[in-house]
Amino acid sequence: MTTATPPPERCDVLVVGGGPAGSATAHWLAKAGRDVVVVEKKTFPREKTCGDGLTPRAVHQLEDMGLGPALEGYHRYDGLRAVAHGVTLELxxxxxPVYPSHGYVVRRRDLDEMVAERAVALGATLHTGTEAVRPLQRDGLVVGAVVKDKGAGVEREIHARYVVVADGANSRFGRALGTARNRTYPMGIAIRTYYESPLHDEPWIESALDVRDRQGRSLPGYGWIFPVGDGTINVGIGLLSTFKGYREVNTSHLMEEFANTLPDYWGIDPDSPTCAPTGGRIPMAQSINPKIGPTWVAVGDAAGSVNPFNGEGIDYAYETGRLVAELLDEAIGTGDGMALQRYPALIAEEYGLYFRVARLFSVVIGNPAVMRELTRVGMQSRSLMDWVLRIMANLLREDELGPAEAAYKAVAAIVRTIPEPSA
Incomplete structure (x- = not known):
């Protein structure tokens, strides 16, 4: 006996990946009345390596999706506590005028399921435990995907007019379509875990800008401590590929040293995390190209939509997903697929200057001696650090774009003083 091949499922849009970018795309398409199917290889709730922090930009997107009341059940925080060189600033x-003046900390196992369920409530179809194993192509066009039910081990086809690639930083599906990272752009490397802490509901997320080991020696990268509000804190450390020798860095060692040198007020037992540390690599600054084909488009981490200033990717995942949903809705409604081809230009218009500044600044961050001097000077001025927070979180107002240009010129001048690494 042979098993009959299941008939193909058909939809307007197939979204590969149910994380922030994929679920946001599905949400806005479903709200517009489009037939959208999402395939997610894991089963919710599932963990993701992340700092779990939602900045005001991300909160704004979630509120627009009608999830403001749901967020109120999680830990709200007011700003950033920067710690470096014996100085602490609470910013x-x-x-x-657009973004709220607060953020939330929400574990990704809760956040991603929340947004995916919202998309389903609006009419999207979600298949979890289902992996998109390869694209379907006809006459040179992507027309869907072969997907595999990981529980049953059965493959089937989903046919779609358009395919959205949202399967994260590693994006196997995107690579099958020819996407690749521009290796001259920065890449982030991060590791995190959780600890029980009496300050789990602090009103500040904390950033350590001068990380040192237990012997007082400077370590590459920056550390974070994000109160989760459930008895635990998210503790992690990250660095950029602009750091010379980053390939030889032992992130587990960085994590161990950082945990053992956290300020005493956090009250953690550095030898007793609540789970094993996990890490990963994150393409940044729109470094993945091409982002688009005639009938497919990449969003979120799969397109490298991560802020090199601070490693933030959730809000850009929501924003790129929303933008693509609007373009696809137009393309489907008019029957003119050229609407989708505006995506790269719109991305450049929205993020071009900002990510150019961030890419330059990543060179500074990657030079420990220069970074130490900048943080030493910066931590002496609250007003300067207020500006730094605005720029790094991409929260400048329209009437403040001048400072962004000024920051770009200042960073460019600093970068020119940094010797090129020897071959």
Missing amino acids: KWPEH
Whole structure:
């Protein structure tokens, strides 16, 4: 006996990946009345390596998706506590005409399921435990995907007019379509875990800008401590590929040293995390190209949509997913697929200057001696650090774009003083 091949499922849009970018794309397409199917290889709830922090930009997107009331059940925080060179500054999120002046900390196992369920409530179809194993192509066009039910081990086809690639930083599906990272752009490397802490509901997320080991020696990268509000804190450390010798860095060692040198007030037992540390690599600054074909498009981490200033990717995943949903809705409604081809230009218009500044700054961050001097000077001025927070979190107002240009010129001048690494 042979098993009959299941008939293909058909939809307007197939979204590969149910994380922030994929679920946001599905949400906005479903809200517009489009037939959208999402395949997610894991089963919710599932863990993801992440700092779990939602900045005001991310909160704004979630509120627009109608998830504001759901967020209120999680830990809200007011801003960033920066710690370096024996100085501590508590910096509130700025007032902004569009974005709120607060953030939340939500574990990804809860956040991603929340957004995916919202998309389903609006009419999207979600298949979990289902992996898109390869694209379907006809006459040179992507027309869907072969997907595999990981539980049953059965492959089937999903046919779609358009395919959205949202399967994360490693994006096997995107690579099958020819996407690749520009290796001259920065890449992030991060590791995190959780600890029980009496300050699990602090109103500040904390960033350690001068990380040292137990012997006082400077370590590459920056550390974070994000209170989760459930008895635990998210503790992690990250660095950029602009750091010379980053390939030889032992991130587990960095994590161990950082945990053992956290300020005493966090009250953690550095030898007793609540789970094993996990890490990964993150393409940044729109470094993945091409982002688009005639009938497919990449969003979120699969397109390298991560901020090199601070490693933030959730809000850009939501934003690129929303933008693509609008373009696909137009393409489907008019029957003119050229609407989708505006995506690269719109991305460049929205993020071009900002990510150019961030790419330059990543060179500074990657030079420990220069970074130490910058943080030493910066931590002496609250007003300067307020500006740094606005720029790094991409929270400048329209009338403040001048400072962004000024920051770009200042960073460019600093970068020119940094010797090129020897071959």
